[in-house]
């Protein structure tokens with residue numbers, strides 16, 4: 001109840017911010033640009049500010065108490081790691097731990113295992129992915145896992161992909177939340193049916209991976225001018241799987257309508273939204289619906305994260321994001337829709353992971369500048385998390 005009251009207060013505050021920023025936009029104030037840069041929730045009539053969205057993430061973070069035992073705050077599995085790529089699964093798995101998971105497993109090939117183990121004594125590494133019994137060997141751990149991150153450093157070997165396909169099926173049968181990234185997305189582009197309609201899946205494509213998926217699922221060449229529309233279409237075509245398109249801004253959607261449709265009276269400045277220049281490639285809001293009295297169904301919701309990151313584009317940042325997301329998805333689903341004020345827990349988790357990754361990038365860049373690497377970003381996970389979510 002307290003949470004809901006707090007959330008309503010935050011929503012009211014967000015409405016005020018929206019009205020102020022709309023007014024300021026008319027005069028071209030730089031403050032408007034700052035507000036817009038932080039966060040925007042497009043095509044939804046509940047205009048929520050950055051603080052509001054961050055509060056939803058804070059709501060899902062489990063308290064640290066003496067009453068819990070090891071494992072309760074998250075046992076995450078990363079499926080990936082082969083001869084070529086050992087860094088990616090390490091980045092994902094260590095990020096899960098640094099965010100707050102209790103145990104982090106990596107399921108990789110035999111060859112990759114000793115390398116990944118040598119990076120960190122904190123990871124539990126299973127050299128099983130290329131064994132004839134891979135599906136059984138991973139399967140026996142599934143009952144103990146809260147979330148799976150599939151794809152970082154997996155590679156595209158047919159035998160591995162075939163094993164991963166069966167692991168995905170087994171995980172879905174158990175209702176395990178699955179984050180799919182990197183070469184896991186390559187597999188989904190070959191066989192979209194694997195993830196079709198699975199409501200506990202989040203896909204985290206970069207630009208290239210998104211184009212590939214879009215082509216495979218929709219037969220569409222990517223329209224770079226309409227990123228939000230492209231994400232909505234892909235999510236809907238996949239049966240409302242949550243999609244996080246990474247980029248200059250991260251665009252997040254499950255293709256569904258705002259959970260608050262028709263219920264939020266405080267947050268319906270539709271006409272203001274239309275008049276406010278929105279951030280994004282198109283430069284303008286695409287909201288075209290009528291005012292609060294409109295009886296037309298609101299459009300599906302689409303979140304954008306434009307937390308300040310850095311200009312550094314070193315490899316591995318996406319792995320940090322997918323590993324963090326593994327934990328946050330578990331926390332969000334465990335917390336339930338009441339703690340997320342009716343919004344999809346997966347959207348809240350995705351927004352949290354995007355914000356955190358970009359904040360890590362920002363903080364690391366302030367210290368290391370051009371020499372920033374993903375390892376430097378991982379060192380910032382703790383401070384960035386505290387700053388964003390534990391204030």
Ligand SMILES: NC(=O)C1=CN([C@@H]2O[C@H](COP(=O)(O)OP(=O)(O)OC[C@H]3O[C@@H](n4cnc5c(N)ncnc54)[C@H](OP(=O)(O)O)[C@@H]3O)[C@@H](O)[C@H]2O)[C@@H](O)CC1
Nearest residue numbers: 085086087088152153154155182183206207208209315316
């Ligand atoms: N240390 C490690 O072990 C790491 C391992 N990793 C692992 O590598 C595997 C393959 O993943 P991936 O991301 O390199 O493959 P994919 O999506 O095919 O991209 C290939 C090419 O696409 C382009 N390109 C990429 N982004 C773009 C953009 N935004 N906008 C435009 N173009 C863009 C770019 O092409 P180029 O510019 O060279 O023409 C790029 O070279 C996977 O397992 C992953 O987990 C990584 O996680 C990193 C750390």
Ligand SMILES: Nc1ncnc2c1ncn2[C@@H]1O[C@H](COP(=O)(O)OP(=O)(O)OP(=O)(O)O)[C@@H](O)[C@H]1O
Nearest residue numbers: 206207246247248250309315316317318319357358
């Ligand atoms: N042009 C950009 N400006 C600012 N941030 C960006 C930009 N492109 C990507 N990012 C951020 O970098 C992080 C990783 O996204 P990216 O597209 O690099 O993933 P990736 O290619 O999968 O990374 P990886 O090298 O781990 O495979 C995300 O948090 C994203 O928001």
Ligand SMILES: [Mg+2]
Nearest residue numbers: 182206318319
């Ligand atoms: Mg990647």
